[in-house]
Structures are given as structure tokens and as C-alpha cells.
Amino acid sequence: MSAQTIRDAVIIGGNRIPFARAHTAYATAGNQDMLTSTLNGLVARFGLQGEQIGTVAAGAVMKHSKNFNLTRESVLGTPLDPKTPAFDVQMACATGMEAIGSMANKIKLGQIDSAIAGGVDSISDAPIVVTDELRGILMEANRAKTVSQRLKALAKIRPGHLAPQAPGVNEPRTGMSMGEHMAITAHAWGITRAEQDELALASHKNLAAAYDRGFFDDLITPFKNVSRDTNMRADSTLEKLGKLSPAFGKDLGAEATMTAANSTALTDGASAVLLGSEEWADQHDLPKLANFIDYEEGAVDFVDGAEGLLMAPAYAAARMLKRNNLSFSDFEYIEIHEAFASTVLAQIKAWESEEFCKNKLGLDSALGTIDRSRLNVNGSSLAAGHPFAATGGRIVASLAKALHGKPGKLGFISVCAAGGQGITAIIEGR
């Protein structure tokens, strides 16, 4: 057996389609359409026609069972070599990050030389299923050996069984929505309405400015005549945001702070990132924007309220930074996925809190402060939208581009996910 050495996993570039608010521009496009279009744009950007990629990994949070092979089927709809293997990943909102991180690891180990990783989600084309009762009856009828057995099974169907079931967005173990969970955490950390609105406004302004200076020219390919994220409101103001009524945590009364504007809108979209070894990138005359250094998964015990649902990245970050002997002051850019403005603020407050860092993270002191001028500098999910599995690819490609031309400069990523999970990652410019 040959000794394994670790090599660099290079982020070559990315592509996404503009994100569109649910039930609007992409209402008739399914996950496979969006992922295929995203891959086609990536292939066109980098001239990958006919290329056999090591592995393509992507996934969707909301997925039809007929799309069991979503990523592979999407690859077959592109000009990539059909001998390119592909598989589906699923880790809620961290799906894209998990796909990218695991593909980077394969490249680092020399198992593959190139990879595409990303994700897609459609709220507009969500799988509607039948009730568990009806499904049970139908399966029983299917197992029946005689006509009379089958009729006997089907006779159990009652009108109430026929109501279609939309996929749940509530946490299965608490029955609470993510927003309600976040409202509890936000309140516990004393996060104000003003802080959240300011963060939301900055997200829109930063995203709009990035569009205006052409930052997304080589990161986005239009889809269905949409060329910019439709959720973006470049002309928003604190006054406008301040007028909205709370959407979550209403039982907090006057202390409710979370509105539709400082919470992410439901969105449709897809993203993909092209990764490769240094040699592969050079052989194919492709750019090398950044290295994917490390990533860490985390999970918290949120079910009985011991920790906030979306706080897992706070724990993952501590382990990841320690392993890499880094602190927040070492990072040029910080990307914290804006599931809610308060999610970002709660994580920052946790890392700045000596008490939290000592008691929960087991550190000697606070992890450190986050320089706000380095936070989500090209906008984040509050402005762009958040098609669950597509967010990781959006962040990694944009951050890699921002770090390109700054060799050695580091970027930090935090993405929270349903089920009390999350992923943090480090990339390094080159």
C-alpha cells in the first residue's frame, strides 16, 4: 500500500442561477431543471464539455421520491462525459457545504482529481404526498393477493385520508417552526430589533453593490429570464424595515423582534462549485481561486431546550479553529449564513461571550470579536434568498472569488441547519 499524502483541494470557480422567491419565476421549474441549468452554466464557464469529472455531489432538502438520483440525472442532462459518477447528499440547509467539504476531502486524499459539488431546492415544486393512513392502506392493497383482499383494504379509505400533505418545515421533534426556535434563542441572547434590521439592510446593500460592480458576472448564469436574485431590495431603508410587524415569537409581545425582512424568505434556486487538484486545474488551464482548507460538522441538543436550534456552528467553529490554531482575527472575510439576522447575531454574541466560551465550548476565554466590516461583504441569504441546499455553493464560490488575488488570506464560513446541526469551514485565497 502506498503512503497517502494530503494535497490541496482548489476551488476553481462556481455557478448558480439567480435565486427567486418561491412560487414566482421558477414556479414551474423542478429541482432537476434548476440543477441541470446550473451545471450547464458551470460547464460553459469553464469549457468542461465532454469532460469526465471525478465525482459530482449535490442534493436537495425538498425532494420528490422520483428524483432519487437527482444529481446523476442532472449530470446526464449536461455536456459532461456521461461516465461522470454522481450521488445525492442531504444534510438540511448544510447540504451544499457537506457536498463541497466531502468532495474537497476526496481531492485532498487523491481519490479524485476533480469534483463538482452543490445543491438545489424548490419550494414551488415541493413534493406533496398522501397521508400516512392512506399510504398504509394503498401498500396493504398492493400486498393483497386476491381481488377481495384488495377491495377490503381499499374500503378502509375515508375522506379525511385524502387531504394532501405538504412537506413539513417544522422540527419533527418539537413541532415548532425554525423561526419560533430562533425567536427563543434571539430573546435569550437579548438581540434587538434594530440590530437585526441593520444586518438585513446591510445584506441587501452589499448584494446590490456586488451586482453593480459586476462581481457576479462570472458567478451567476441567468435562468428563465431572471438575472438577479428577485428577493433583493436595493432601495430598502431602516424606516421601511422598522414598519414591519413581527412574524415569529409573537408570544413575546412587545419583545418580539423577528420580522419577514430580518428572516430569510422561502426561495428556489441552485448552485454548484468546481473543485480540483492543483495539477488538474493547471492541466485544464483553469483558474485557482482559493484552497478549501477544512470543515467541521456540529450538532446541538435542542430538543429539550438545552441549546438553540441554530447554534451548532458556534460549537463547530470552536473545534475547527482550535484544530487549525486560528482565531477570528486571522480571517479576511467572515461568511455567516443569514437564516435569520438573529442567527448571525446570536453566533457572534456567543463567540464574544466569555461565559459561553468557557462554559459551553470549554475554552479559557472568549473566541473573539467579529469585525463587522468583514462580515457577509457581498450580501448573504437575507438579500439573496436561501434555497436550502444551494446556500453552501453560493457562499463558497463568492468567498473564493473575494479571496482570489489575496494569497494566504483566510475566509470563515458558518451555515446552520435544521435538526440542530451546522457546518463551519475555512478557505484560503490564492
Added chain:
Amino acid sequence: MAKDLYTEFANTGLGRSLTKSLGLPQPAKLRRHRPGRPLIDGPVVVLGSSEAASALADRLLSWNLDVRRHVGPKEKVAGVVACFDSASSPAALSSTVLEIGMLLKQLKPSGRLITVSRDPQGTSDPAVRAARSGVQGLTRSAAHEMRAGGTANGIVLADDLDPSAPGVAGALRFLLSGRSAFVSGQFISVDSVTGALPENWDRPLQGQVAVVTGAARGIGASIARVLHRDGARLILVDIPAAGEQLAAVANEVSGTALQLDITADDAGERILAHAAQHHGRLDIVVHNAGITRDKLLANMDESRWNSVIAVNIESQLRMNRAFLASDLFNADSRGPMGPRIISLASTSGIAGNRGQTNYAASKAGVMGMVSATAAQLAARHGTINAVAPGFIETEMTAKIPFATREVARRLNSLNQGGLPVDVAETIAFLASPQAGGTSGLTLRVCGQNLVGA
């Protein structure tokens, strides 16, 4: 693209007899280039006894064509190459001209008449210049008289140019071939011995790297397909909003898509950076991107005027400065094929067009830019030329009201609109090594449109 139902009907049995008896236009189905097919289908007659006549006859023989100096009275011919390069007075033209006349009735469909003469400006002798100018007049008139998809064009040699120069062979082959299907009544001037004949005439752009702006649709997409077919590797540029279509074209021709607004100050540098990253070279630039914002001059506003000028000409001037300042765009070290710039002009720029002062200014500007930039390209053995399309069947012309469109597409010697591929073929020719002797020219692809003639 609006379907030309009239041409389809006129090419049916009933249509042919009906249009003939009613004296209606009889648009023919034009012979177009297909790789692997013969250059021209039938004998080619070379007329004249000049230096060029023997050089070109030898050239045609080297291409294994059926070359004749004389043919029988009933025999069908596919092409006539009439050489007038030694004519010293108008009277000296007559014997060859009359021979052409006898052969015209023997021409097969999509036949070719190609006159070869010297540049009138190359002499100050009144009789000689009269003869040379006379050839151009007779060529243009013969083009009006050609039938069944036939075309008449001229090759104009610089005064002292050796007729066996590669540029002459390149022009001759282009005009004989189906690549020039919609080019008629035009002249290709060959001024220098620069250029080279390709190893493979079906892949003249093999190994070359070309950038095409406005490549997401219409003529730009067609240019991409033809350059790809001819062997070029492609960088396809269009505005970010056209990215989805651009990606589809890029994937079709195995090129790379570069979403870019060409009016950006650094557009040229960004194209060069992309070319450097992906290919390490840039050989061919096709400035195809353009917009129209039609308005009568009396109603013209600042934004309509400025946007057309910015996109159609200022951007090209700025990008050319960047390209010409770059070592990447200097193929000098790679043999005889220097860099190429081909820019889209328009017959509106030549003749003017009601409601198009802005567009015509930009397109006439392109022609001026091309002629003035030729010297800079010559310094690196390159060329710069413009192509001026006439009525081409595109998404844009499909929006013209039916009656206006029907008149516009018949107002030329071929009685039909051209196709995007016809413009693309001419651009591919000007991009090729065999067109190295032609620079500073605006070549029309218009079927000899009456507008701007």
C-alpha cells in the same frame, strides 16, 4: 426568424412556373458550404490571357477542379473566372467581356462569375484607370443580371501584386464556394502577399483562438458555430443578462462563456485575461455585439444616441486599444497567420436609413475605424476588416412588419434575405490565414442590396 414562405413556394414545381409566367421574383435555393462537399460542382472556365489567368488556372488545377479555357456551346459550367488584370484601355476589355456573355446562359444554378482586375488607384494613367474602373462597373451590372442564385464578384489586386499570392487564392476560393452564397456585386481587394493557405481547407482556423461578442443569439451564435466548424476554439461574450443562451451556445461549440458588458472600461483586459487563462493566446476578435435604438433625428434623445454609440463603436475602439497593446494578441511568433479583427458594420452605415442616425453613425464609424486601424495590424502581419450585412433573416428582422419585410428581403439581386450563416461564413473567411492579404476593407453580405449600392 420569420419563415420566407414565398421563397419556399417559388421553389416548388407550381411556384416556379407561376412566378415565371407572372414575372414575379424568382428566388433560388442558394448553394451553401458544407464541409467535405466539393468546392464547386462543375467546370470552371478561366478567361483572359494575362499573368493572373495562368496563375489562377494553375491554382484551380491544384485543387483538382475541372478547369477549362474554352467550353462547347451546350456545356454547363459552374464558374467563370475572367481576368482583366493586364487591360490597358476600356477597348481592351471587349473580347473577354463578350466571352462572359456567351457563357452566362450556360451557368448552372448558384453559378459564379469572378472578375480579376488591378486596383484603379494604383495607376495615374487615365486609360488604364478607366479600364480598371470599367471592370468594376461591368461586374456590378452582371451581378444584377445573374440568375438562379448566381453571383458576380471581383478580386482587385494591388498594382504590383503577384497573382499567385495566397490572398488571391483565398479570395478566389471563397467566391467560388458556397461560403459566399449571399455575397454579390462586391470586390475583395488583395493588397499584400501576407497570409498562407491552410493545410486543410475545411479546418482553416485549426488551433486558433477566437472571441465573439454578442454570441448568445442570432448572427453572433451563427458566427460561433461557423468558426467552431472551421476549427477555432472559442470565447463567447455577451451581457450577463443573456447568460443562459450564451451558455447554451458555448456548450454547443465547446467554447467558454464570458458574461461581460463590452462597454465596461476594462472589457478588453477581461477578455485578454480570460484568453490568457484558458488558452494562452488570442488570434481572432469578432466585434459582433450591437444594438439598435431607432428614432427619427427630430425625436432623438440622449440615451438612445449615446447607448448606440457606446455599444456599437466606442466599445470596439476601447477594446482594440487593449488588444493591440497586448503581447497575447500578436501571433507573430507563431508563423504567417497574424491576428485578425473583424467588425460588424451595416448597409445602414453605407447608405443611411430613416430613423437610424445613431445606428448609421456607429456603423459608418466602424468602417472608418477598420480602415484607420489596418496599418497597426499590418505591423504584426494581421488584418482588420468589416462585414456589412444587408437584409438577414434574424429575430430582429422578423419583428419588421410583414409588408415592409417582404419588400426589404426582395430588394436585392438574389431576391431573398440572407441567413445568419452567410454573414458568419464571410467573417470566417476574413479570419482565415488565406485572407491575410486583405485588410481595411468593408465587405458587404447583402445579395447586392439596392440600398447603399
